Amino acid sequence: MFPPHCITGTEETEVVGDLADFVTEENIIPKSRYSSFFNTDLDKRLQELEVDKLIICGVCTDICVLYTTADARNRNYEVEVPTDCVATFDPEAHEWALNHIKKILGGKLTAAVSSGTAS
Numbered sequence: 429m430f431p432p433h434c435i436t437g438t439e440e441t442e443v444v445g446d447l448a449d450f451v452t453e454e455n456i457i458p459k460s461r462y463s464s465f466f467n468t469d470l471d472k473r474l475q476e477l478e479v480d481k482l483i484i485c486g487v488c489t490d491i492c493v494l495y496t497t498a499d500a501r502n503r504n505y506e507v508e509v510p511t512d513c514v515a516t517f518d519p520e521a522h523e524w525a526l527n528h529i530k531k532i533l534g535g536k537l538t539a540a541v542s543s544g545t546a547s
Contacts, residue, residue: 430462430491462495471503481506485513485540490525501533510540 434440436458443451457468464470474482482505484497493514500507509529516522529535 430488462492463499464492464496465499465503474505479505481508483508483510483538484535485510487514488516488521489514490516490518490521494525494529497529497533497535501535507533507535508538509535510538513540 457464457470457473459466459468461467482500484493484500484507486493493509497507497509507529509526511526514522514526516525526537530537
């Protein structure tokens with residue numbers, strides 16, 4: 429398994445500056461596995477809010493982003509992954525994961541920067 433990382437209380441769990449103003453205790457969902465859906469109440473919260481589309485970003489593309497996207501698609505959420513908002517340690521694994529998200533899982537690849545989309 430990938431080594432422990434983003435442990436509660438470490439710098440890795442801090443929210444990036446541009447999003448910090450939107451963070452409250454109520455909207456943080458700690459996770460313990462690769463998918464944000466595993467053993468969390470994320471799906472319940474999304475259903476309560478009547479969400480049908482998710483925009484997934486983060487690290488690592490080939491691990492957490494991929495597994496969260498797969499679980500979201502298995503729950504029939506529409507998924508977009510901004511390719512300039514995901515990254516990983518291995519460039520080949522990054523490209524493989526993006527291809528898998530698009531061609532196998534049916535996720536839409538987009539770009540957060542206004543230079544166009546990567547669909």
